[in-house]
Amino acid sequence: MSARADASTRCPSALRLLLGVNARQSWRGLLGLRQQSRLLTALIGLFLAGYAALSFMLFHKGLRFAGSFPGLGEVLTERLLFLLFACLFGLLLLSNLVISYTNLFRNGETTFLLPLPIPPQTIFQWKFIESTLLASWAFLFLIAPLLVAYGLTQRVAWHFYPLTVALIGLFIVLPAAAGAYLAVNLARYLDRRAFQIAALLAAVGLLAGTALWLQPETVTDEQLETRVLAVLDRLLQRTQFAQFPLLPSYWLSAGVQHWAEGALRGAGFFALLLLSHALFFGSLMCTRMGRAFYLAAATVQSRGSVLARWRWFRRWQARRRAWRRGMGGLEAVLAWLPGLPRDVRALVLKDLRLFWRDTTQWGQSLVLFGLLGVYIVNLRHFSQQLTNPFWVYLVSYLNLGACALNLATLTTRFVYPQFSLEGKRLWIVGLAPLGLHRVLAAKFALASGCSLVITLGLMILSSRMLQLTWPRTLYLGAAIAVMTFTLNALAVGLGALYPNLKEDNPTKIVSGFGGTFCLVLSFLYIVVAVVLLALGSPWTRHGDQPAHVVALAWVLFLLLSGSLGGLPLRAGLRRVAHFEH
Amino acid sequence: MIELSHLVKRFGELVAVQDLSLRIPPGEFFALLGPNAAGKTTTIKVLVGLIKPTAGTAHVAGFDVQAQPLEARRRLAYVPDFPFLYDKLTPWEFLRFTGQLFRMAETRIERETSALVARFNLEPYLGQPIEGLSHGTRQRVAIVSALLHAPEVIVLDEPMVGLDPHHARVLKDILKERSRAGMTVFISTHQLSIAEEMADRIGIMHQGRLIAIGTGEELRRLSGTAGALEEAFLALTAAERPPAPGLVATAP
Numbered sequence: 001m002s003a004r005a006d007a008s009t010r011c012p013s014a015l016r017l018l019l020g021v022n023a024r025q026s027w028r029g030l031l032g033l034r035q036q037s038r039l040l041t042a043l044i045g046l047f048l049a050g051y052a053a054l055s056f057m058l059f060h061k062g063l064r065f066a067g068s069f070p071g072l073g074e075v076l077t078e079r080l081l082f083l084l085f086a087c088l089f090g091l092l093l094l095s096n097l098v099i100s101y102t103n104l105f106r107n108g109e110t111t112f113l114l115p116l117p118i119p120p121q122t123i124f125q126w127k128f129i130e131s132t133l134l135a136s137w138a139f140l141f142l143i144a145p146l147l148v149a150y151g152l153t154q155r156v157a158w159h160f161y162p163l164t165v166a167l168i169g170l171f172i173v174l175p176a177a178a179g180a181y182l183a184v185n186l187a188r189y190l191d192r193r194a195f196q197i198a199a200l201l202a203a204v205g206l207l208a209g210t211a212l213w214l215q216p217e218t219v220t221d222e223q224l225e226t227r228v229l230a231v232l233d234r235l236l237q238r239t240q241f242a243q244f245p246l247l248p249s250y251w252l253s254a255g256v257q258h259w260a261e262g263a264l265r266g267a268g269f270f271a272l273l274l275l276s277h278a279l280f281f282g283s284l285m286c287t288r289m290g291r292a293f294y295l296a297a298a299t300v301q302s303r304g305s306v307l308a309r310w311r312w313f314r315r316w317q318a319r320r321r322a323w324r325r326g327m328g329g330l331e332a333v334l335a336w337l338p339g340l341p342r343d344v345r346a347l348v349l350k351d352l353r354l355f356w357r358d359t360t361q362w363g364q365s366l367v368l369f370g371l372l373g374v375y376i377v378n379l380r381h382f383s384q385q386l387t388n389p390f391w392v393y394l395v396s397y398l399n400l401g402a403c404a405l406n407l408a409t410l411t412t413r414f415v416y417p418q419f420s421l422e423g424k425r426l427w428i429v430g431l432a433p434l435g436l437h438r439v440l441a442a443k444f445a446l447a448s449g450c451s452l453v454i455t456l457g458l459m460i461l462s463s464r465m466l467q468l469t470w471p472r473t474l475y476l477g478a479a480i481a482v483m484t485f486t487l488n489a490l491a492v493g494l495g496a497l498y499p500n501l502k503e504d505n506p507t508k509i510v511s512g513f514g515g516t517f518c519l520v521l522s523f524l525y526i527v528v529a530v531v532l533l534a535l536g537s538p539w540t541r542h543g544d545q546p547a548h549v550v551a552l553a554w555v556l557f558l559l560l561s562g563s564l565g566g567l568p569l570r571a572g573l574r575r576v577a578h579f580e581h
Numbered sequence: 582m583i584e585l586s587h588l589v590k591r592f593g594e595l596v597a598v599q600d601l602s603l604r605i606p607p608g609e610f611f612a613l614l615g616p617n618a619a620g621k622t623t624t625i626k627v628l629v630g631l632i633k634p635t636a637g638t639a640h641v642a643g644f645d646v647q648a649q650p651l652e653a654r655r656r657l658a659y660v661p662d663f664p665f666l667y668d669k670l671t672p673w674e675f676l677r678f679t680g681q682l683f684r685m686a687e688t689r690i691e692r693e694t695s696a697l698v699a700r701f702n703l704e705p706y707l708g709q710p711i712e713g714l715s716h717g718t719r720q721r722v723a724i725v726s727a728l729l730h731a732p733e734v735i736v737l738d739e740p741m742v743g744l745d746p747h748h749a750r751v752l753k754d755i756l757k758e759r760s761r762a763g764m765t766v767f768i769s770t771h772q773l774s775i776a777e778e779m780a781d782r783i784g785i786m787h788q789g790r791l792i793a794i795g796t797g798e799e800l801r802r803l804s805g806t807a808g809a810l811e812e813a814f815l816a817l818t819a820a821e822r823p824p825a826p827g828l829v830a831t832a833p
Contacts, residue, residue: 014682021667021678028669028710112665115629116682117654298633301626302592 014118018126040513043520048141056145063153072232079239081150082253086242088139089175089249090206095135096179097186098199103131104180104293105187105300114297121290128285132176140168147256154260163267167255170274174248177281184289188296200363204370211374213238248277343434344442351418351446364413368406369454375402376458379465392466393539399462400476401530403455404483408522411491415447416518417509418492419576423501436576440496444569448488455480472539479533482558486529486565487522493568494518496576525564532557582607583628583734583765588637590623590789597623599789601637605782607733610756610766612776615786616818621769622662624786625738628767629659642733655683658732662739664723668712672703672722675711676729683730690729697725700751716743724752734765741772753779777810787818 012020066080067073104110104127113123151160190198243250255270330352334345355362376399419440422429430436459480463473498514509515536553538545583605590598598620605611615621626632628639630646630653639646642656667675673694680690698704701721706714711722720743727735735756741749757779760766770776776783777797785793785800793803797810806812 012681017678017681021670021674024674025667025669032669108665109667111631111661114631115654115657115659116679117651117684118682119651295633298631301632302590 014122015125018113018118018122019129022126022130040516043516047516047520052141052145055142056149059146059149060152063149067153072229075232075236077150077153078257079236079242081257082242082250083239084143084146085249085253086247088143089247092136092139092172092175093179094199094203095139096131096176097182098179099135100127100131100176100180100183101187103127103134104183105297110297111301114294119290120294120297121287124289124293125286127293128176128180128289131180132172135176135179136172139172143168150256151260156260160259163259163271164256167252167271167274170271170278171248171252173278173282174274177285180285180289184292184296188292188299191300200366203363203367207367207370207374211378248274251277343432344438347429347434347439347442348446351443355414365410368409369458372402372406372458373461376462376465379462392468393534393537396463396466396468396472396476397530397534397537399466400459400479400483400533401526403458403462403480404487404526404530405523407451407455407484408487408519408526410451411447411487412515412519412522413510414506415443415488415491416495416515417500417506418443418447419495419572420500420503420509421506423499424504426501430579436579437573440492440573440576444488444492447492448485451488452481452484455484475538479529479557482561483526483529486525486561489565489569490521490525491518493565493570493572494521496572497568521564525560528560529557532560582640582642583611583767584638584640585624585628586638586640588624588627588639589635590620590627590632591635596789598627598634601786601789601791603784603791603794605765605767607765608760608763610760610779610781611768612780612783613767613769613786614771614773614776614783614814619786620789621786622738623789625659625736625767625769629657629736630654656733658727658730658735660723660727660735660737660740662742664720666711666719666722669710671708671710672698672714672725673707675722676726679726680729685730693729693731694725697728697755700755701725701748717745717748720744721748728755728759731759732764734767735759736767736769738769739771740768741770741775773810773814783810785814785817793817 063077063080066076069076104124107127110123110127114120147161147164151164186198242253251270251273255267255274258264258266258270331345331349334340334349337345340348379395379399422439429439456477459476460473463476468476494514494517498512498517500509500512500514503509532553536545536550536557538550583603585601585603588598588601589596601620601624613621613624623632627634628641628646630639630650633647641653644653644656646653667678670678676694676698677690680694685693698707701724703718703721703725706718706722711719714722720740724737724740727737737756740752744752753775756766756768760781768775768780780797782794782796783800784791793800795803797813800810800813800817801807804813804816806816
């Protein structure tokens with residue numbers, strides 16, 4: 001038996017092998033995408049280009065607007081830059097933490113590699129590189145239009161752009177190292193459930209803290225006219241944290257700003273500061289994390305619940321086990337609903353339980369709608385200033401659009417893959433006398449019902465905060481209700497028309513053709529619908545709109561909604577009625 | 582050679598493996614049987630170094646899995662019940678990658694791959710992406726990748742699942758040949774017929790403890806039964822106290 005390496009072997013290092021294999025995997029994945037559907041490639045390309053163009057335009061206009069205030073322009077632009085990078089640093093840290101945890105400890109490749117003769121340090125190195133790339137690519141994509149816009153407004157030389165790219169390359173190492181270090185240590189001491197709950201609580205806490213910290217202040221017209229600098233100073237104080245000199249985002253922002261202004265020595269200092277930290281923490285990751293990673297991986301593989309060390313938790317678990325034998329609170333509520341057949345109730349109950357037990361699903365929903373909720377609740381501070389009907393009008397439609405966009409993100413992410421996720425369970429759900437078309441209809445009803453409670457609630461809240469009249473509130477409520485049904489119907493219908501029954505991972509299901517198509521169609525629908533509703537609004541700046549215009553706008557809106565939601569849902573229902581699986 | 586010495590693995594209050602000591606000499610074909618949640622998969626995970634034991638040691642080919650992990654792993658191959666494969670690679674690329682990880686010379690990778698691929702009838706699939714292969718074909722690729730570097734010890738967790746009768750036979754033949762040549766085979770299975778047909782010794786685990794070990798005949802004698810191994814297995818595991826609800830050792 002041969003145990004040692006062949007004497008004459010000149011094999012590449014394990015890290016190089018892993019990099020090579022995974023690069024080949026990714027490249028083939030990209031090629032496969034192109035071969036699978038040109039339409040999908042075109043759609044994705046169009047979407048990305050559209051985002052880049054739109055965000056560039058907004059950033060450019062925004063920076064020019066901020067820079068146009070005499071005497072204050074530079075201060076405002078500088079603060080905007082620092083603030084943006086500070087926020088992105090926080091997001092990057094969170095993103096690296098979550099992705100590193102998943103990538104290091106909930107990943108088949110790690111379990112495959114650990115029993116092979118590869119040092120855990122090498123496995124960690126590869127996973128660190130992979131997590132950094134996965135967590136940071138979106139960051140690069142997000143800030144590219146901003147940096148171009150910034151460069152153009154500051155009229156920088158060509159070398160600003162490559163230097164900025166290099167600075168960003170160094171910068172992303174820091175949140176990546178912090179995220180990976182935190183992930184390894186959290187994995188060692190918290191189980192998955194506890195980790196998810198902790199991450200969620202941290203996110204909610206951060207959200208609440210931000211909402212509290214950035215609470216608007218009342219500024220009188222007199223103050224605005226006579227004490228502009230004092231008011232601005234008060235406002236800017238809230239964003240002072242972005243200029244804390246020990247924040248890596250500060251070094252990046254300062255480096256970029258100095259280079260744009262031609263202060264090359266200052267820029268060089270911050271570049272070296274970033275370089276030294278990136279090298280120090282990068283080398284720690286590459287040389288010192290192997291043992292900690294192995295211990296954490298072994299702990300993750302070994303552990304039940306970390307909370308089981310407490311007696312109250314064990315008692316609660318025992319009581320839950322006892323409950324499971326009975327009906328359970330949720331089932332009792334559903335049983336109370338009149339006219340719900342038992343088989344449909346069982347299906348709805350199953351979907352609700354799966355949703356509740358998957359922290360990612362309700363966690364993301366909570367964060368997205370929580371952010372919107374915080375914003376809407378804060379509208380009450382502005383309602384005093386919104387004396388001009390035009391702004392009230394504009395904000396109410398922007399809220400309608402924001403609410404629908406949030407919903408579209410969630411319907412694409414969670415509702416679209418619902419049918420595909422039944423894939424491996426079709427042996428039970430598909431063969432039940434319920435019939436697949438009723439399964440699909442029940443999913444549509446459940447998703448629409450649940451999301452309607454949230455969207456309608458937010459819309460009414462938004463209208464009340466803006467002190468709109470009840471007819472206007474009802475008008476916007478009716479609009480969001482129609483949009484909720486349409487977006488859910490679109491997601492459910494396309495999910496059944498483009499199923500991926502082999503995949504268990506919802507994010508992979510969503511990233512296919514159907515998911516991308518669903519997202520693009522949802523966004524386009526929202527834009528057209530909001531514009532139609534705004535143009536055909538019964539209330540305008542110049543008085544009441546003629547009835548025929550309002551009627552025409554609503555007919556077009558309903559026709560659009562009916563076709564975009566109804567047709568895919570009908571086609572989906574027809575498809576699953578004769579589904580072969 | 583495999584040597585487990587006073588191995589204990591606890592998950593909180595639950596003892597998944599309790600004071601397990603076992604020595605499997607080179608060239609032995611050992612089958613580990615046991616009801617669900619008996620602690621078989623946990624034992625395997627400790628043996629291949631995926632998890633750390635709470636107490637005790639595991640040695641592979643004379644090397645401590647925790648203290649000298651790389652030395653042990655160089656001599657070990659592991660086929661889990663659901664093997665991970667890189668979906669976008671072809672079987673040939675995957676096998677070559679595995680060989681390189683074990684620092685095999687290119688010529689040797691080619692030679693060993695050709696021989697094993699021929700026996701498992703994988704030639705038609707060598708250039709196709711793994712993602713398009715059936716469950717059984719993927720399982721064959723995983724088995725070939727494990728056998729490629731001629732390990733001294735191979736650990737297999739339910740390797741026959743997904744294999745058709747022909748390829749199950751091929752695997753049995755290869756394992757038998759290799760074990761005669763000195764490779765230690767450690768197989769965990771619920772298929773008693775495989776244990777009875779192939780194994781030199783059979784161990785039965787129940788509630789985290791090794792409750793019986795020996796040849797098929799010895800197990801029958803121990804259990805006081807005369808028929809098939811199934812009778813002995815049922816008698817031995819029935820004699821034990823059933824696991825308390827909520828304290829069942831589940832594979833983590």
